[in-house]
Amino acid sequence: MKREQFERWLKNIYETQDDEISCNECFDQVSQFVDLEISSLNAPAQMPQVKQHLAQCRACRDEYEALRDLRLLEEKGELPSLDELQDSI
Amino acid sequence: MIFMSNTRTNQEWLEDLTASGSVQESAIADLRNLLLRTVLFFFSRNGGDFEKLGRDEILQLAEDCAQEALIAVLKHLTDFRGDSKFTTWVYKFGINTALMTSRREKWKNISIDQLLTSEDSSEPEWMMRDKSPGVAPDQSALQGEVGDILREVIERDLTEKQRQILILIVFNEVPMDEVVRQLSTNRNAIYKLLHDARRKLKSGLQARGFEIGETLALFGAPR
Numbered sequence: 001m002k003r004e005q006f007e008r009w010l011k012n013i014y015e016t017q018d019d020e021i022s023c024n025e026c027f028d029q030v031s032q033f034v035d036l037e038i039s040s041l042n043a044p045a046q047m048p049q050v051k052q053h054l055a056q057c058r059a060c061r062d063e064y065e066a067l068r069d070l071r072l073l074e075e076k077g078e079l080p081s082l083d084e085l086q087d088s089i
Numbered sequence: 090m091i092f093m094s095n096t097r098t099n100q101e102w103l104e105d106l107t108a109s110g111s112v113q114e115s116a117i118a119d120l121r122n123l124l125l126r127t128v129l130f131f132f133s134r135n136g137g138d139f140e141k142l143g144r145d146e147i148l149q150l151a152e153d154c155a156q157e158a159l160i161a162v163l164k165h166l167t168d169f170r171g172d173s174k175f176t177t178w179v180y181k182f183g184i185n186t187a188l189m190t191s192r193r194e195k196w197k198n199i200s201i202d203q204l205l206t207s208e209d210s211s212e213p214e215w216m217m218r219d220k221s222p223g224v225a226p227d228q229s230a231l232q233g234e235v236g237d238i239l240r241e242v243i244e245r246d247l248t249e250k251q252r253q254i255l256i257l258i259v260f261n262e263v264p265m266d267e268v269v270r271q272l273s274t275n276r277n278a279i280y281k282l283l284h285d286a287r288r289k290l291k292s293g294l295q296a297r298g299f300e301i302g303e304t305l306a307l308f309g310a311p312r
Binding site: 003079 | 235
């Protein structure tokens, strides 16, 4: 565990809430969270429990970041085609 | 390759996928292509997880993931509430399957049992106070105190299961899905163990007078 990871973990410890949503609940809501973000509708304010879970859970955060990046590229019309993606492998 | 799939509205997706005959077949084919594209998008940005596989094997893995995600989407179709674009909702199934597959590939030859029994795993470097030249002795002593409290809570207050999961996921950065796979459990259960461990660690620090601002400043972490 590197120093910066320790610092992040320490922050996560202090930001722990008594009630946190589960990974399943986060998965259920993350598509709405991302679409609110894409539409600049302040997703963290509207869905604070999702924001909190994403800060604490690396697995859910990795999925969220991939989903958000994919949607951002799609919105800009820059998502690579299937052929381009296959060629990139 | 031309994709027509994104031209459907949410309602049209649901109608077409639950129709019959060629309308349904076409919708399912479009859905599968969307998922394959999603999986390949994820794989392309996580190439390091597949270092031991050839291109054909990775492409086959992507096909398998797309199929698995397709089955998941169709199984959960009635759960879609319309609070996002249908395609965003679909993408998350593709990403979820792709992430679990890529982590499994990366960690498939690593035993978490070995990590749990290795002495290096349970004594991370942060347990030591920072003795570098720029750190004042007082600060170093307080850092050491925080480390001692954390160690104490981990050893005394956490259950064996909480301690094991903490060592694996936090200290050794084993992906949660790999822990889930090797211990035959699920994400919710692992998250709960970590959550309970964090609550005990937070209480332990606060009981000894270490509040958030002071402690984070001590280690230079952003508030």
